[in-house]
Amino acid sequence: MRKSMRITMILLMFLLFLLFLLFLSGCGDKIDLEEAAVPLAAGIDLDENNKLRFYVSNPVFGDKSNDVQQYNIPVTSLRESRSLQDAYTSGALEGRNYQVYVVGRKLLQHEDWFKILDVIFRDARNTVLDRMVAFDGPVEEMFAVKPKEQPPLPAILRGMVDSKSKRGTTVLTTLQDMHRQIYEEGLTPVLSEVDYDSKQKSFRLLGTALLTHKGKYAASLGYQESVLLNLLKKKATKGVNLSFAIPGEPNADVFELDRASFGIRKIKTKIVSSYSDNRFRFRVQMKVSAALTEQLFKYDIQKHADILEAQLTQQMQDQLEKLIRKFQRNRIDPVGFGIYARAYQYQHFKPLEEEWGEVFSHAEVDFDVHVKIISMGTIR
Amino acid sequence: MNQLEKHSLSFLQFVFIIAGIQISIAVLSTPREVSLIAGTDGWITIIIGWLITSIPSFVVFKIMQRSSEGTILDLLRKKLGRWIAILFTLIMAVYLGAMAYIGLLRTLLIIRVWLLQNTSPFVVLLLLFIPTYIVAREGPKLLGRYAEVIFYFLFWLPLVYLLPMKQGRWLNLIPIAKEGWGPILSAVPGVLFAYTGFSVAFFLYPHLTNKQYAGVGILLANTITMATNLLIAIVCFMYFSPNEMVEINQPVITVLKTIQFKFVERIEVIFISLYIGIYSLVWIPCLYYMAYCLNWVRNGSGERKYLIGLLILIGIGTYIFIPTFNQSDWLEHHLTNFGIVVEYILPIAIWICLVINERMRQEGQPG
Amino acid sequence: MYGKSLTRGFRKYRGPKARIQPADSDSLEANLRLNQERLKQIFSNTPDLIHRHFILKANQCQALLVYLEGLSDKNAINRDILHPLKQSAAEINEENDFPATIGEIHRVSGWQQIERLLFAGYSILFVDGQSLAYGCGTQGWPQRAIEDPQLETSLKGAHQGFVETGSANIALIRRYIQNRELKIKEFTVGARSQTRLSILYLSDVANAHTLGVLEDRIRKLDVDAVINTGELAELIEDSPFSPFPQLILTERPDAASSQILQGKFVVVVDRSPSVLVGPANFISFFQSVDDYSTRWTIATFIRFLRLLAFFAAILLPAIYIAVVSFHFEVIPMKLLSTIGQSRAKVPFPPYMEAVFMELTLEMLREAGVRLPAPVGQTVGIVGGIVIGQAIVQAGLISNIMVVVVAFTAISSFILPNYDMGAAVRLVRFAMMLFASLFGFVGIVIGLLTLIAHLLSLQSLGVPYSTPFGPVRFSDWKDTMVRLPLWLMKNRPTSSNAQQDKRQGDTGHQEGDKSK
Known part of the structure; x- marks a missing residue:
């Protein structure tokens, strides 16, 4: 016992010595929050000379609250951008707290732009949960907006994407999701899309931007189309809203009174794939339990619910088919039909994996939609 | 009180020591290792590996049934002679040392990549030695308690992997055996590494209070390991697409990066730190038993001297040279082969020797 | 093995005998004058030692009563010793009943014992012509009244805390456990302080091995004085380098008693208002008496x-x-x-x-x-x-x-x-x-x-960390949670009790509801 105590003593001494040593040497990883520059929003785009530019928005902690530094820096690679940005800030720049990552439309016109972002995934300290947003216009314009007129850029963009993707009118794509989508052969990437309304002096959510498998911009989707896309992706949670014009109902004056809207209480989407005649076939079954939220024309639902249901079903099916045709025209598959094809038609899918967008444009997609109204709200 | 009674292990402690070694040695690498060869069917490989591991586990139990008073080393000396025992002891010492070193190395490398990029791994190592020494110097009794407490403290860690599951796709897993059974089977040797560690039962058995359950204990430990690996592997396969999976160095940690709570923006920082607790379950027992083996060969009086010696040796070694990730992968690859020999083939060989030896003795006796 | 390391700090002393000069010859003389001189020699510069000479009527000889002022109860001396002795007709000698109306009488013949008794508050009667003295139990020193515990206050628990008198503290515990199995082992520790330590335990419950460890450690103590229970705890605890307390100090008799009932040991240190409870485990520092009320x-x-x-x-x-x-x-x-x-x-x-x-x-x-x-x-x-x-x-x-x-x-x-x-x-x-x-x-x-x-x-x-490591699920009933008392039928295994069961099927059975 005595011996062990002596050993303990020696160890304690050693420990104290060690700690002393550590204090002297300091620690390389320590960087205090106020000494670091923690940009919350980043953007990349090409300028008019097709040079890559990097944008950051960087809150300044100090006397003036809500003060933000914003820079725009010409770079050749993102890693280089870090030292260039460092030159502008008082603290050491840390890419750990990005909330949003904005890509400009011009950059999206080019393939393989995603490879530039390599540094973000390679350095473990970087966040990969920043919401990726496609900006319809030059990103420079976005970062030129002075924060006095707006809530801070990162807050507003992140809030926009988070809340709207819950209602299905856009998609929530983080940087990591983007990485997954790029590496997933049976799927093409989608981003949420934003622009700047210069009249309102406000950012505006446009919907969803669809990219090709190499990351090139292909098409955009509005709110309703985004909702439908989310329904197909089985991403839509309960409570998303759809609105349709019912043919045959009269319009009055300037008002379109033929609209009927419903909220989805429950939806069951089933996608079945098959392969025949050298093409993939998909059958999409949707069973929608809807609650009417708006109905501008007069209609006796109690008696003729089935007729309204049939009309809504027809409208929804038409729009879905139109949406698929849009995808096929652009040779993209944002829904991920390819994943179904891989799971159930592996032998046919595997050789065509590399050119799935092309293959999908020849595929046949059938819809079998059934809308059932389960509630009509508090008024007739 | 004699040594055995003083260091008695309960059934669960026995299970947790073994499962701790198994899980921590390979939980991070298994999903990627299997997916390299078997793709998303790797989970089948994990189950096959579990089935295969049951055989040597049972053999270990059968061997140890012959020795309730001492460890495997005493048994071998009694039955097969001193030199065979010493040879075996040295092999075990080297093997356990390699396991401990790989475990420590992995921890240091992961800390360096994910948490402290600019801190010298040597300093972190010295820090890790504090709990290591406190636990290992007390021997099996404390090893058991430590493993048990760490298990109860951190058993919820794998459950967090259920969160990214929501974003994953079950469709990634089918069709089953998409490329046939060839790749699945050829990934089996690699996956056996995830189960190595059950051979410490050779040393733990005499301390166990309910010896008749030792076999069940090893199997239970294997099953815990299998379930953990399976859960994490399936989550990884579901979350990452087959092509992406092989692009990522540590998918098991990258998956954590995608979890976000309202109050904690990124949880992976906290989780990787907590993983250190799980990792410590491999090097602490392995270092202790390496010291035990060395002490046994020299007929020494205490493991503590050897333990301190080992710690100093590893410390100096790390100060001079730290392998890179690639070198550690290379080491791990060779350790896998070594482990298959030591843990899968050697027990069976010993068992056969023991059985033959007993037969011969029986025949030798008149009547 | 343990004592060695303990006494390291005191190594320069050579044990109590070397430190304290023994008397030349221990036995009393049969002459009062010689004894008185010896007394003066031993207690030089001790003004609080009171000498009272008087003539014993029955013996018809000189007698001397000495006591230390302040440590003895003056009323008792006047009323129960001096008064009866002066009145009594019975001769005082070895055989006869001592005439004083006092419960405790020691017949002593050695100076060391006299010294000890005097310091303990006894009054000593020397009679001329006898090589024997009579120690009368007249202890009475300044005492504090029993008050609410200061440190461990409780809302619903008892409001009596331990005081500075060991015997009173033992009495406080006895009030809770009125059972003959409550045993007390006494030790005297401290060469100069002569502190009385009492180990209290239930002999049919507490673990004998642990008792051995505790006794052993106390016996090996070799210090000048133990002033406080905290000192004792530091001297006998297992890991002196640990920041964590390894023995519980409590000033609550109810807490101490409930620990004894669990099969633990309580050490009462005379002159210290708190007692020592051991073996303690980590979680017991999170339990308070109020939890159970x-x-x-x-x-x-x-x-x-x-x-x-x-x-x-x-x-x-x-x-x-x-x-x-x-x-x-x-x-x-x-x-x-x-x-x-x-x-x-x-x-x-x-x-x-x-x-x-x-x-x-x-x-x-x-x-x-x-x-x-x-x-x-x-x-x-x-x-x-x-x-x-x-x-x-x-x-x-x-x-x-x-x-x-x-x-x-x-x-x-x-x-x-x-x-x-x-x-x-x-x-x-x-x-x-x-x-x-x-x-x-x-x-x-x-x-x-x-x-x-x-x-x-x-x-x-x-083990300090039971029931978490080694895990004992049966003990978890009273750790992070406090399940109803009627579920805790057994004593916690962490105290290694000989007798597991502490209560039968107490209340709350199915049958109760029908009544």
Whole structure:
């Protein structure tokens, strides 16, 4: 016992010595929050000379609250951008707290732009949960907006994407999701899309931007189309809203009174794939339990619910088919039909994996939609 | 009180020591290792590996049934002679040392990549030695308690992997055996590494209070390991697409990066730190038993001297040279082969020797 | 084995015999004058030794009564010794009944014993012509009344705390356990203080091996004096280097009694108002008497609070440091700007800020403890204003840090045991150091070290961290949760009791409802 105590003593001494040593040497990883520059929003785009530019928005902690530094820096690679940005800030720049990552439309016109972002995934300290947003216009314009007129850029963009993707009118794509989508052969990437309304002096959510498998911009989707896309992706949670014009109902004056809207209480989407005649076939079954939220024309639902249901079903099916045709025209598959094809038609899918967008444009997609109204709200 | 009674292990402690070694040695690498060869069917490989591991586990139990008073080393000396025992002891010492070193190395490398990029791994190592020494110097009794407490403290860690599951796709897993059974089977040797560690039962058995359950204990430990690996592997396969999976160095940690709570923006920082607790379950027992083996060969009086010696040796070694990730992968690859020999083939060989030896003795006796 | 290491600090002494000069010859003379001279020689410069000469009527000879003023009960001496002796006709000798109306009479013939009795408050009667003295039990020293315990106050528990008299303390415990199996083993410790230690235990419940360990350690003590129970605890505990208390000190008779009933040992130290309870385990420092007198659901909730407080008190400042100077990526965006704003003006790095504040807090606490209550309040007010307001407005400390410190302060005071609270405060500083050097990695390694250390601790040879490691699920009923008493049918296994069962099917059975 005595011996062990002596050993303990020696160890304690050693420990104290060690700690002393550590204090002297300091620690390389320590960087205090106020000494670091923690940009919350980043953007990349090409300028008019097709040079890559990097944008950051960087809150300044100090006397003036809500003060933000914003820079725009010409770079050749993102890693280089870090030292260039460092030159502008008082603290050491840390890419750990990005909330949003904005890509400009011009950059999206080019393939393989995603490879530039390599540094973000390679350095473990970087966040990969920043919401990726496609900006319809030059990103420079976005970062030129002075924060006095707006809530801070990162807050507003992140809030926009988070809340709207819950209602299905856009998609929530983080940087990591983007990485997954790029590496997933049976799927093409989608981003949420934003622009700047210069009249309102406000950012505006446009919907969803669809990219090709190499990351090139292909098409955009509005709110309703985004909702439908989310329904197909089985991403839509309960409570998303759809609105349709019912043919045959009269319009009055300037008002379109033929609209009927419903909220989805429950939806069951089933996608079945098959392969025949050298093409993939998909059958999409949707069973929608809807609650009417708006109905501008007069209609006796109690008696003729089935007729309204049939009309809504027809409208929804038409729009879905139109949406698929849009995808096929652009040779993209944002829904991920390819994943179904891989799971159930592996032998046919595997050789065509590399050119799935092309293959999908020849595929046949059938819809079998059934809308059932389960509630009509508090008024007739 | 004699040594055995003083260091008695309960059934669960026995299970947790073994499962701790198994899980921590390979939980991070298994999903990627299997997916390299078997793709998303790797989970089948994990189950096959579990089935295969049951055989040597049972053999270990059968061997140890012959020795309730001492460890495997005493048994071998009694039955097969001193030199065979010493040879075996040295092999075990080297093997356990390699396991401990790989475990420590992995921890240091992961800390360096994910948490402290600019801190010298040597300093972190010295820090890790504090709990290591406190636990290992007390021997099996404390090893058991430590493993048990760490298990109860951190058993919820794998459950967090259920969160990214929501974003994953079950469709990634089918069709089953998409490329046939060839790749699945050829990934089996690699996956056996995830189960190595059950051979410490050779040393733990005499301390166990309910010896008749030792076999069940090893199997239970294997099953815990299998379930953990399976859960994490399936989550990884579901979350990452087959092509992406092989692009990522540590998918098991990258998956954590995608979890976000309202109050904690990124949880992976906290989780990787907590993983250190799980990792410590491999090097602490392995270092202790390496010291035990060395002490046994020299007929020494205490493991503590050897333990301190080992710690100093590893410390100096790390100060001079730290392998890179690639070198550690290379080491791990060779350790896998070594482990298959030591843990899968050697027990069976010993068992056969023991059985033959007993037969011969029986025949030798008149009547 | 244990004693060796214990006495290392006292090595320069050669044991009590070498330290204290023995008398030349121990036995009394048969001559009063010689005895008196000897007495004067032994007790030189002892003005409080009272000599009373008188003539014994029955013996018709000189007698001398001596006692130490202040240690003896004067009334008893006058009324029960002097008065009867002067009146009595019976001769005083070895055979006859001693005429004084006193319960305790010792016939002594050695000077050492006389010395001991005098210091214990006895009065000694010397009779001329007899080589024998009579020690009469007239102890009566200044005593405090039994009061509410100061440190461990309780809402619903008893309001009697231990006092400075060992025998009174034993009596307080006996009031709770009226059973003949309650045994008391006495020891005298301290060459100069002659402190009486009594080990109380239930002989048919408590573990004999543990008793052996405890007795052994007490027997091997070789010190000048044991003034306080805390000193004794430090001298006999298992790991002197640990920050954690390994034996419970309590000033509550009800708490001590319930520990005895669980099969533990209580050491009563004469002249000390608290008793020692062992073997202790980690979780018993989180239990308080009130837990058992409130409803079990509420008691369970409070237990959770305490464990939460334990971890918060140890980890919170460390986590703050780690987050702010290593891992600010974990902070959500809104909080980030709040912390950033509040940190921006502060000239110190976070760990200095934290250490500075924690030290201030400790100083305030310590200042408050030592001061009389009215002044102590002033300290509180000054501390509250200075720390809460001025320091933030001066831009010396960020207000988030103030929140953190306040929270940890409250957390560390929630722990019912003062010693554990103190240990937690100490560990907190170590954690802060680790966190300031290595961030979360440091915290986790610190935690692992803490766990390993707690697991390796023993209290009187019994694992300290039961029932968590080794895990004993049956004991968990009274740890993080406090299940109804009628479910705790067995004694906790951590006390290694010989007799497991402590109650039968008490109440709350199916049958009860029908009645």
